[in-house]
Amino acid sequence: MTAMTSLIMETRGIVKRYGHVTALGGVDFELRDGEVLAVIGDNGAGKSTLVKVLSGAINPDEGEVLLDGQAIHFSSPLDARIRGIETVYQELAVAPALDIASNLYLGRELRRAGPLGRWLRMLDKPKMKREAQRHMDELKFRLPGITHAVEDLSGGQRQGVAVARAAVFARKLVIMDEPTAALGVRETGQVLDLIKAIRDRGLPVILISHNMPNVFEVADRIHVMRLGRRVALTDPKSHSMADVVAIMTGAMPGTDPVPEA
Amino acid sequence: MSTTISAPPSDVKPKRGFGSILQTLARPPIGSLIVLIAFCVIFSIVTNTFLAPSNLSLVVQQSVIVGTLAIGETLVILTAGIDLANGSIAVLGTIIAGRLVNDGYDALGCLVLAIVVCTLVGVVSGTLVSRLKLPPFIVTLGLLGIVTAATRLISQGGAFPVTDDLLSWTGNVFTLGTTPVTYGMVIMLGLYALIWYILTQTAWGRQVYAIGNSPSAARLVGIPVGRRILSVYTFAALLYGLGAWLALGRIPNADPNALQTANLDSITAVVIGGTSLFGGRGNIWGTLIGTLIVGVLRNGLTLVGIDPLWQDLVTGVLVIAAVALDQLSRWRRM
């Protein structure tokens, strides 16, 4: 690649088979620093499988994954997370009865400094509240108050909390698999704005979506999948929505080597 | 309006009217506290002995065992589980400690061993629930049978007196002003304070709530759900072991047929205390209040001279009311 923009994550020839089904048939993938990369494709094209490889949820049968140019092997999603990769799922990963700050730090609670924290394992609630508020402000994510229970929020805000959590803890990149699939138009807008805010912080985002207007609103580049391969890596400014859909469905040839079968 | 993310007040579901009253009552332990106070007021009006310090002390003394078992039960129920074996585990503890002491072994060693055995039963139930993913109801029902049978085998069927200073120490009394207080009461209240701290001030407690509230979310954010559940059942059983010690303090007698109603009473206390059987919502002080409601009811109705059957009837009504309130507030949230 060019030296101008470094690649944060890259894969070469990823193959993943489930019995006779080849979910991924040799996928090349690249994510540049600071970009929102949309991954699109028809149902069953292999988007979720690719993302599972990138987030450490599954191991590919063939091919290699590179993080910052180094070949790596994730032993688990936790391993990927430790390396700074956070994933947001379509299903809501929030505990509705807990407040926003608690949800943000769920599983990564902050303890007090000194003996209270070390010996009595005491949570640093004021700090978690303060930090949560600061992060929400930075992301320009307006919420009724950091101590509200998540169940008091709208659907978009709830998913926003999950997205914000990923943004706060990700050091390398954030992966989102259809984060807005269960949301209405207005609520989707809230999440899209958050995605932009994450990019503005300098974190690259991989966004899987079926929604073309959404993709064209936030994506810097579009990775088009078809039948387990990447068929194009396009710029939304050089291709129209119709072009991209045509490539996705096979009505128009892609820019990557076309799958043989 | 700009297109940036904004949260106009309309984004927060409005709460008002009847629903808001419901919500407040359902928020543990406010509703339960009101019920407790109401019963205390009623009994202090219709009897002139209820408020006597010695009587109030008696109410608490009689609540110590169920109150302690209910702490463990609360932890389990917070994870959306249920423990049907806690009474039988405590009885097992009393039999083990009592027999060994009567055989002449060192009392402290016997007590510790009994508590360890109780704790191990929790390890078994916790493992079956968290690793094999068996329903808690079935696991603890099975353990109830197994532990009860084991208890009968060890005791060879009969009850026997346990006369040891350490084992019955929790029944010793000192006075606070004019109020007699047992060490057992102090231990129970200390345990409540400890569990309050753990549930509200530590990550473990936070995660227990999260697991009960949304196990899938807990898993997705990386909480080791299975390990936490195992630790909950283990810790709860440790508390049941301490319950055994408190039981020997109340009645210095190891009886395989004792504490028959303790399990249901402890679940009753948890539920009346406002902890949701669906998991993830509740408050440990609510459980203490729930225990005291049952204790006050028993005591007060006895003082008034009402047939004991009414105690069970009123308790039953309270349980159903508490669960109904929980369910109603669930519907409101959906």
Ligand SMILES: Nc1ncnc2c1ncn2[C@@H]1O[C@H](COP(=O)(O)OP(=O)(O)OP(=O)(O)O)[C@@H](O)[C@H]1O
């Ligand atoms: N665990 C699995 N076992 C068997 N087959 C699988 C499994 N996961 C995915 N597949 C298959 O692999 C192919 C790619 O699936 P994948 O979920 O990656 O598609 P997708 O692009 O995410 O589709 P969608 O838009 O429906 O989410 C499909 O044919 C699917 O049936």
Ligand SMILES: [Mg+2]
């Ligand atoms: Mg998918």
